[in-house]
Amino acid sequence: MTSQTSAPEPRTSPGAPPSAARDLVDVRRGPTTWTGLWFVLPFLAFYLLFLLWPAVVGLGYAFTDRSLAGGPLSFVGTANWRESLTDPALYDSLWNTLWFTVLSVPLMVLLALGMALLTDHARRLGWFLRLSFFAPFVLPVAVMTLIWNWMYNPSLGLFNGTLARFGVQGPEWLFSEDTAMFSVVIATAWWQVGFNYLLYLAAMQSIPKEVYEAASIDGAGTWQRIGRITLPLLARTTALITVLQLIGSLRVFEQIYLMTMGGPNFATRTVIQYIYDSGFVGLRVGLASSMAYIFMVLIIAASIAQFRLFSRKEA
Amino acid sequence: MRSAPPPHQTPPPIPPTGPGRRAFVTGALAAAGVAATGCAPPDTLISGQTRLRQWNLFAGGDGLRMIEMHDAYEAEHTDIDFRATTFTWGAPFYTKVAMGAAGGRGADIATSHVSRLESLAPGRLLDPVDPAMLAEAGIDDTVVLPNIWDKCFFDGRLYAIPIDTHVLIQYYHLDVCRQAGLLDADDRLMEVSGAEEYFDMLREIKAVTGTYGVSVDTWGPWSNFWALYRQQDGELVLGEDDYEMDDDKALAAMEVLYRLSEEGLAPRHSMAADTAANLANGQAGLMIHGNWEIPTLEATGVGFSATQFPAVFGNHRTRGDSHCYVFPHQRDRDPERTRAAVEYAAWMLRNSLTWARGGHIPAYQPVVESPEYDELHPQAEYREAAENVQFEPQAWFSGSAGRLQEEATGALTTLHQGTQTPEQALAQLKGTIRDLLTVPSPV
C-alpha cells in the first residue's frame, strides 16, 4: 500500500515542475555510495517497524478471528470484511465522522479568517489577540474536554446557568442527540482554530505594505481593501487550510470520546472510536483491522483527491 | 495531525539567527539524557516493600467506602506499597483491565463483576486464583454462599474472589413522602402494587416536589428494564445464534420507562451523580438506584430511607450482580505479589462490614451473620431484596457494563428522552441482541 510512487506532491509555485521529480534529480554533488543509506537507516528502521509492519500485519489480521484475548487463531476468509461492510453501525459512524467534518471545516476556516483579519487590523492589540486566540491550541485534549464538559453541564454549567439568568431554558448540550454534535464542534473550534488562525495571520502579514498603500491612495476603504486585496491573495492559504482541516477532521476521535464517549445513543461515535470499540472494548482484533483498512482507504482516497484538486487550482 | 506543520510547502532558506533558538533543542537533548538515565518507575523492591497495585471501578459512594477500607488496610500493612486506581465505571474500566492483561503489565488485582467473568477470557486475560492459598488466608466455600462461590469458577478453576451481592432498590425522601402522606408511623413507605397505583403515588409526590416523582438514572436504563421485565416473568433465552424474548412483556416494561419521563414524573436526562442529587435536593421524592448510593445520600445529610424495588408488576424482583476480585494476567507473575494480593482480598472480605455500610450485601457470611450487620440501616429494610435478585443470562456480551447493557442503553434511553416510542425502542433493542448473537465470541 505504501508502494505509492506518486505521492501527491504539492506544486509550490505555478511554474515549478512537480516537486517529487525535482527532489529526486537534484543531487548534484553527492557521491554515489552507500553513505546516504546509513543516514537514512535509523529513520527507516522506525518506519518499517512501527508504521509499515503494523500496516502489513494488520491487513493479515483482517482475514483472521484474532482476539485481543489471545486464544486459538483461525483464518476466516472475508468474514470480517463482509461483517464490516454490512454493519449499519459502521456506516453510522462514518456518517457521524462526515457530519463532524462538514460542520467543523467551514466553521474553523471562516472563524480563523475573521480572527486573523481582526488581528491584522487591530495591530496594537496584536500580542493579546494572538495569545487569546492561539492559547487553547496548546491545551491537552483532556484539559479542553474537562473544561467544556463542565461549562456544558445542563443543570450546573456556565452556559445554562447564564441562560437561566435571562429566563431561558438552555439545551441539553452533550446529552441530547440533537445538540451533542454541535456542542462537540463548537468546543473543537475553540480548541483547534488557533492553528488555522496562525496560518492566516502569517499569510496576511506577508502581503507587502505597498499593495495596501497603493490601494489606499486609490481611495479604497478598509472593506474594499479586504475584499479586493487581502482575500484574493489569501486564496492559496484558504485552500491549504481547508485541505488540512478536512484531513484533520476526518480523523477525529479524542475530544469526542472524552466528551460524549460516542453518545448519546451513538450519535457522535466516529469511525476511529468504532475501530477502538471493536478492537479493544470488544477484543476483536480481526474485525477492527478490517474496519481500519476500509477507513484507511477512504481517507487516503480523500487525501489524494483533495491534493489533486488543490494542485489543479494552483496550476 | 494537529501539531504537524503542513507538509506541502518549502521552507524558505532563512539565514541563521541569534543563539536563542538553539537553547530549546539543546535543552530537549539534555533532558532526554536525564530521562534515559534516571526517572525510571520506582522499583519498590529496593525499599523492602511489596508492590501491590489494585484497579477498581468504584466511584461515588463505593469509592468512598473502598478508600476508607484501604486506609485501614494500609495502616495495618506497612510492608505493602499499596496503590489503588479508580477508572471510569463500565466499559472504559474493563477495556483497561483487558488491555493491561494483554500487555502483561497490568494490575496485580482488579475488581470485576461476576457476570463479566466470561467476557474477560479466564485463562488468558485472567490468571487463576490458587484456592489453597486463598483458604490459607481464610476464604473458602465454607464462608461464602454456595450460589455465589460457584459463579467464581470457570472450566473448573477458581478465577474470582466474591465481594458482595448488590441490587437495585427504591430510596425515599422522608420529608417529601411524609408531606405527600405516604409514610406510616414508622416512616415506612406505603406499599403499592401495580403500575397504576405506582404512577398515582408518583403524581402525589410530584404535587409536593413540583418537579419529579421518582429519580432514575436515564443513562443506565437496562437494569430498570431488566427488573421490570423479570417482574412479569419475562424470559431472555440466548442461544447459539438465536434468542427468545417476550415482546409484550418487554413492551410493557418499556412503556413504564417511557411514561415516567413523558408524564414528567421522572427526568428526561439524569446521569449517575445527578440521579442522587435529584433526590437529595428534594426535586424527586423517590429514587430507583443501586444500593451503592446509600453513602452518597448519607453524605448529603438528607433524611431518607430505602425499600425494595417498587412492585410495578406486583412483585419486588430486582436486578442484581456480584462484585469480585480477579487477577489480570501478568507476563512475569511475582509469587510474593500474588500472595500479597490474595491476602489483601481476604482482608477486604473479613472487613466487609464497612463495605456493607455502603449498601452491598457482603459475600463473606460471618459478616452478614454478625450482630453489627443487623444494626445497619436502611440495609435491614431491604434484606429480602437478596431473594429477589434477577441475574442476566450468561453470554460473553451480557453482565454489568457488558455490551448488551451498553448497547441496550442506546435504545432504552430514548424512552426517557421521548425520542422513540416503546415499539421503536423494542425494535432497536431486538436488533442489538440479534447483532450481538451474530458476532463471533472474541473470548
Add this chain to the structure above:
Amino acid sequence: MVTSTTRPAAPTAASAPARPLRRRRVTVGSTALYTVAALAALLWLVPLLWAFATSVKPEGETTAMPPAWFTPDATFEAYAQVLGRGDIIRWTMNSLIITVIVTALTLVVCVLAAYGFSRFDFRGRSWLFALIIGGILIPPQTLIVPQFVLMTQLGLVDTYWGVALPQVVAPVFVFILKRFFDAIPRDYEDAARIDGAGSVRVLWSVILPLSRPILTAVGIFTFIGAWNNFLWPFIVTNDPEMMTLPVGLGTVLGQYGIQYAQVMASAVLGAIPLLIVFLLFQRHIVTGVAGAGIKG
C-alpha cells in the same frame, strides 16, 4: 469566501491624493474595531477564565446557581488536594520524559534521513523516498490495533518506550527538512570538505547551524504534538503510573466525582506546562507556522 486567484489590478499612477476622510475612519472605525477585537479575545478566554474561577471556589460553591464569577472565599484548597494526591505530578513527569524522548529521537532520525536524501545518491534512493513520503498518507489512527498487538509482542505495553517509539515516525518532518536542506547552497560544504570534513562533520558544522529556524520549528511542533498526543498513549498505557498528563486527566479522574473545584484545578494544572512553553516560544511558534506553512 473568495476563491479567485486573480491579483488586483496594479494601481494606476494617477491616483487621487489621500483624503482627509481617512483621519475620521481611524477614530470611529478603529474604536469599533478595537472594541470588537478586545471583546472577541475576551470571549475566547472565557473557558480558561471559568476553569480558573471554578478552581478557586470552595467545593460547596461550585454548583451554586446562578453561576458566579467571583467568590469572596477564594481558596487554593482544591489545588492543594489535587497536588497532594500526587498523580498529576507523576503524569507531568511521564509526559516530560516521553516528550523529550520523542522530540530528541525525532529530530535526530529525521535530520539524518533528510540529510541522507538531500546530499547523497544511493541505490534505491528514489523509491525509498517515495515509500517514506507515501507514509504521510497513512492515518496513524487506523493502525492502533496492530500497533498495540505489536507492543504486546515486544513487551512494551505500559512502558515509556512503548509510548514514545511509535511517535518518532514522522515522514512529514523528513520531507520538510529535506526541502530545507536542499535549499542550502552547496558552496558552504565545499569549503568544509576541502578542509577535510567528513559527511557527519559537514552535517554538524555546516548544515545544522544553517538550519536552526527549521529545527526549532520542527522541535517545537514535535514537542507540542507529543505532549498533547492522546490516542496512542491512551492505547498503550493502562497502568496509571505510566500515563501521560492528557491520558491521566482523561481516564482516571472519575474518582474526583462531582468535586468540580478539584476537577477544574486539575485542568488548570494540566494546562500550565504548555502554556508556559507557548509564552516562552511564542515568537518561534508563530514564525514556525509561517515558515513551514506559508512561504515558498
